[in-house]
Amino acid sequence: MIDLKDISRVYQVGSERVYALNKANLHISPGEFVSIIGPSGSGKSTLMNIVGCLDVADSGTYLLDGTPIEDYTENELARIRNRKIGFVFQSFNLISKLTAEENVELPLIYQKVPRSERKERVEAALARVNLQKRAGHLPTELSGGQQQRVAIARAIVTRPSLILADEPTGNLDSKTTIEIMDIFHELHDGGNTIVLITHDDEVAKQASRIVRIKDGKLTEVDT
């Protein structure tokens, strides 16, 4: 489902070329729950951007569901993100002017899903994260854990092939972290493919497979 082959991403910092990813290889099969762990500056974010189709590698090939994504235009990448990938970010990244419901609805609007179907699917997604009662609230009226649950609902509402979570518990206390991780487990049990990027060993251990990233290289960690 995800197939990274010799992926490199180079940044020019002053006169120096910095390899954020250096010939990285990664294969993730459908239904897997993979943690990618590494310290800050290890290339985690770059990997997440490339896997999430937010950025394109300088060299190497990336196959998502068997299709190489290198040749796509920005708009085509947007379509792929919209249909195949559900993002969960550390800082929730909800749009503050929109209610929980409207935030969850947004990716469906971009997919041009008809209104009645949108309503149904939004309700179902919010029910999945147990937030039906908070549907009409603005993000500022919700706690951190609730906001992250809205973000998860937004990620799953399009029924993506991949849920990509970047430090989803980084801004949360330990009790809420457990709640959020429980949701990820439930999603995994429901058949979703999950890639979780973190620097927290405890969180990483909950995945069925751990990949460590260091200096732009990926190595499998035995669990």
Next chain:
Amino acid sequence: MIQAFKMAMKSISGNKFRAFLTMLGIIIGVMALVILVSLVSGATGTVTDTISSLGSNLLSITVSDDKGKPVTLDTLDEWMEDPRIGLAAPSATASATGKYGSTTKTVTVYGATPAYAPINDQTVLLGRFLNQADVENHTNVCVIPEKTAEDMIGYTDCLGEELALNGVKYTVVGVLKDDDESLAGILTKNSMMAYIPYTSLMRLSSTVSSGIASFSVSAPEGGSLNTTENAMEELLLERFREDEDAYSILSQDMLEDAMTSVTAILTVLLGGIAAISLVVGGIGIMNIMLVTVTERTREIGIRKAIGAGRGVILQQFLLESVVLCMIGCAIGVFLSWVVLRVISVMVASMGLSFGLEWGVVVIAVAFCFAIGVIFGLYPANKAAKLPPIEALHYGG
């Protein structure tokens, strides 16, 4: 599209005061455009109405070089025999000191013939107008308007009274009805006037001689002014040895045409100035849209991450700037209507009325729309082109 529109409204209403300040430029621009153009066209309407009420069956002819063959009263009589010509009357005036009892005023004295009253739409209220015998005998008689009678003599029914003009006594034989409808009537509303036989005026004033320098000609009953104009052209050319520069013919139509082109220029000029203020308003919109794009960089990043393409982002911001412009435009049009109503009430006594000129409203709406698109395009395009990762990580 409906979603994008809702989004735009939400974004605008989320920052009402700023939105209002941004719109102010557009509001003022629209008001300037709509009010100025409506005022000009309202005034134009009134002025052209006045000009046409003067009667458009009149030609004003001025002789600048008589080539030794001056136009005299006899010539005019002769021309009046022509079936293509209605009436002809000299238009000569002089200024004189009028005296009645202890009242002394400056009086404009008109040298008239019997044809003068009908040609200029003068209505006799009391007595009679000047007749042929008065002209032939250089009689010292005069006809005065109602207003002059009241101001100089003290009452309207003053037939038989003697009014002194430059020391010579003239017997009042008729009183004319005040004319407060035509332009000439309005312009001479407060001046003292007296009509005396043309021949008497020749004695009163050294500048008036038997050679008539300017006169009016009307079309015959039921005839067209064009025919009359052609006839006059022919007669004058013949008289002045085919010299076109010896005379000039001015018709009411020409005056109207001139007036129309003057006001058309005025409309374009004022409209242009107002349009500049609209453009300035548009720059304000662009400025605030650029600020909005920067402020919402992160939001743009989020939208892009969850699948918004360039077109969607472009449309969203473009729509926001257009909506901002159109709301400003609507407020501007409404306020213009209010201001025009207030002005109309204030000047109602002058017989002027100003309404919203729908043509200019349509232009204003189209212009605002164009400004919204043109000045929104750059910020919207800037937003659309933001790379998703950079936008997502903007400001944290």
